[in-house]
Amino acid sequence: MSKPFIIAPSILSADFSKLAEEIKAVEKAGADWIHVDVMDGHFVPNLTIGAPVVNSIRPITKAQLDVHLMIDYPEKYLDDFLAAGADIITIHIESTTKAAECIQLIKESGAKAGITLKPGTALSDIKKYLPSVDLVLVMTVEPGFGGQSFMDDQVAKIDELKKLREENNYNYLIEVDGGVNAATVAKCKNADVLVAGSFVFKNDYAQSIKTLKEAK
Ligand code: DX5
Ligand code: ZN
Helix, strand or coil: CCCCCEEEEEHHHCCHHHHHHHHHHHHHCCCCEEEEEEEECCCCCCECCCHHHHHHHHHHCCCEEEEEEECCCHHHCHHHHHHHCCCEEEEEHHHCCCHHHHHHHHHHCCCEEEEEECCCCCHHHHHHHCCCCCEEEEECCCCCCCCCCCCHHHHHHHHHHHHHHHHHCCCCEEEEECCCCCCCHHHHCCCCEEEECHHHHCCCHHHHHHHHHCCC
């Protein structure tokens, strides 16, 4: 038996008028982590939330806050997100020339560091960071919006990351983000963590989390 998936509902699909209640509800429904999508309107064509929101939700949940930065120059904002209480911070390889420095700074602060890539970016572009990161996020949609369809052609990255981890004794978790639902979860069997926005928030929270968790 393999371990159940770690489930990280994305609050991008939550009702922001009652964000605290929404977070408590998904936590009670079995969420392991809370996925926070940060967008700047430059790196991706959408604007969402920043460090003050992370700071506000930090005291209301014990779940790990899994912060996915879709912003240019993440190095400028890491201190803010770390001070706000982020447990995991994931940066995009396309967003910075300072990925190694970002990873080091996040880890030195005691948080976990993740790296991710857009669907059009090759896995080879992040290979040199694999020994040092705690998490690798495979985007199975173009970053920017919830509710898109899962891109089957990204599954090979999930499988390759698992193979590389086994061959090299790396320690990262493999997370998948975008279009994850009851129909697509089977393609993510080699991952450890599933992000789900619309599938969780547009259905019964406990039932959808259970469906994903037990799909491993
Ligand atoms: C997209 C975000 C995702 C998104 C997932 O840029 O990174 O986390 O919220 O939403 P669904 O699960 O609806 O595809
Ligand atoms: Zn995300």
